Amino acid sequence: MSKYEQEVEFNLSESGVHPILLSDLLSDNPNNIDQLLATDLNYPYVNGIPELRENIAALYDGATINNILVTTGAIEANYNTIHTLLNTGDEIVIMLPNYMQIWGIAKNFDFKLKTFHLREENGWKPDLDELNEIVTRNTKLIAVCNPNNPTGYILTENEMKAIIDIAEQARAWILTDEVYCGAERLTDKQTPSFFGRYDRLVAVGSMSKAYGLPGLRIGWVIAPVDTIDQIWARHEYTTISATMLSNKLAAIALSPKVRPRIIQRTRNYIRKGYPILKQWMDDHENTFSVVPPQAAAIAFVRYHLDINSTEFAERLRKEKSVFIVPGDHFGMDKFFRISFGLPPDYLTSGLNRIHDLIMEIKR
Ligand SMILES: Cc1ncc(COP(=O)(O)O)c(C=O)c1O
Structure with a gap:
């Protein structure tokens, strides 16, 4: 992750929420x-x-x-x-x-x-x-x-x-x-x-x-x-x-x-971000299945596409400048881990780019 996370336009590999500004803290x-x-x-x-x-x-x-x-x-x-x-x-x-x-x-x-x-x-x-x-x-x-x-x-x-x-x-x-x-x-x-x-x-x-x-x-x-x-x-x-x-x-x-203010901020990111990811997955009928996460800013998503998870993540990074974690890293191909505790515009733009690659793979 550390090799690429700073280089991509849309980093959806991180497991925490969007970080706090020092001035906010x-x-x-x-x-x-x-x-x-x-x-x-x-x-x-x-x-x-x-x-x-x-x-x-x-x-x-x-x-x-x-x-x-x-x-x-x-x-x-x-x-x-x-x-x-x-x-x-x-x-x-x-x-x-x-x-x-x-x-x-x-x-x-x-x-x-x-x-x-x-x-x-x-x-x-x-x-x-x-x-x-x-x-x-x-x-x-x-x-x-x-x-x-x-x-x-x-x-x-x-x-x-x-x-x-x-x-x-x-x-x-x-x-x-x-x-x-x-x-x-x-x-x-x-x-x-x-x-x-x-x-x-x-x-x-x-x-x-x-x-x-x-x-x-x-x-x-x-x-x-x-x-x-x-x-x-x-x-x-x-x-x-x-x-x-x-x-x-x-x-x-x-x-x-x-502390309560920060915890609430974290939960707000998670609670606003997940429905965006969920809607996006629903829009790709029969492509994804996921057990909705109860906590954390990430989902572990099973995908039904004919491509290995590392190859999928690599193509996303190189062709679309989007970074996710392949299931292979957990010894579980056909999954990826994706973040959603992010500002909505950023998350949506990253998901749109993943959509583009999925369309290319399906074609
Ligand atoms: C479960 C878990 N433990 C530990 C860490 C490391 O966290 P830290 O930044 O506090 O070193 C991470 C980071 O992703 C994590 O997900």
């Missing part, structure tokens, strides 16, 4: 700018400034700032968590489809990789029988993404409980990537975290998706205090810390006054 308090200008550009607290960790801890029942480690994006949170909890040769179980980072790490570091699936035919519900079958006493960690990238599926309370039960029987860790919590399309109820429901649990959050602030490069880990300390040690060797300014800006974004 700072607009609630006239003193914000002066306070930022007075920032000492030192290293911040390596584990995150207390004000930010307080605002993050307030999002989770039963958490204190000692349960929080601020990282350079969720990507570092996942990376250092995996390296803290697993060693080469250990067994890891991963939900698929998924954001493929942990899957890639498992390959790179020779973990024993097992997968369980969200089933399209069941509206992307997880196959818990499959999970139950593959988890053994050798399983060290189960990695889930909730709400899910790329399907937007949100686990039910019963499914969360079942996953915890299965992990508990094996005494396996759960790593839950929750970066889309807050980006719900159909409800104003925030997706509940796994945090606090099981002792061997690490949850990961981020400013990038639900808050539309990927440029801050701020994510976090929430876990038992001794686990946080171990991940912190790796964090110190990887990035030392996120930046001072990002820590401060994220603390503003997560403050009780600003």
Whole structure:
């Protein structure tokens, strides 16, 4: 993605909503700018400034700032968590489809990789029988993404409980990537975290998706205090810390006054964008099928065209300057992942260009 996303005219590959302007983020308090200008550009607290960790801890029942480690994006949170909890040769179980980072790490570091699936035919519900079958006493960690990238599926309370039960029987860790919590399309109820429901649990959050602030490069880990300390040690060797300014800006974004406004903005983009995509798909009768995403700014769409997904994405990029993610990247040809949490004119123009290519392929 990073090779092409800045070059295309219409980038429909991103999984978060259209990003926020700095001026918009700072607009609630006239003193914000002066306070930022007075920032000492030192290293911040390596584990995150207390004000930010307080605002993050307030999002989770039963958490204190000692349960929080601020990282350079969720990507570092996942990376250092995996390296803290697993060693080469250990067994890891991963939900698929998924954001493929942990899957890639498992390959790179020779973990024993097992997968369980969200089933399209069941509206992307997880196959818990499959999970139950593959988890053994050798399983060290189960990695889930909730709400899910790329399907937007949100686990039910019963499914969360079942996953915890299965992990508990094996005494396996759960790593839950929750970066889309807050980006719900159909409800104003925030997706509940796994945090606090099981002792061997690490949850990961981020400013990038639900808050539309990927440029801050701020994510976090929430876990038992001794686990946080171990991940912190790796964090110190990887990035030392996120930046001072990002820590401060994220603390503003997560403050009780600003956060609800930002979450509402995210939901507005998602709720206005999806009907545009849906209408466009409906206009192409029998070309697409999709399980409507419950959250996140992306849809995982099955297409009924005689073309491989990577080839389709490549032709779109080269011939139409539109960028989407091919299903092949998730090991699922005949799908693509497409963003809709974008300004309506931009989204519509990008979809019109995809329409042009589809007409050419059908001809
Ligand atoms: C599920 C998931 N986790 C983590 C990340 C990385 O996010 P960040 O920008 O916070 O590093 C992404 C980015 O697409 C994602 O979709």
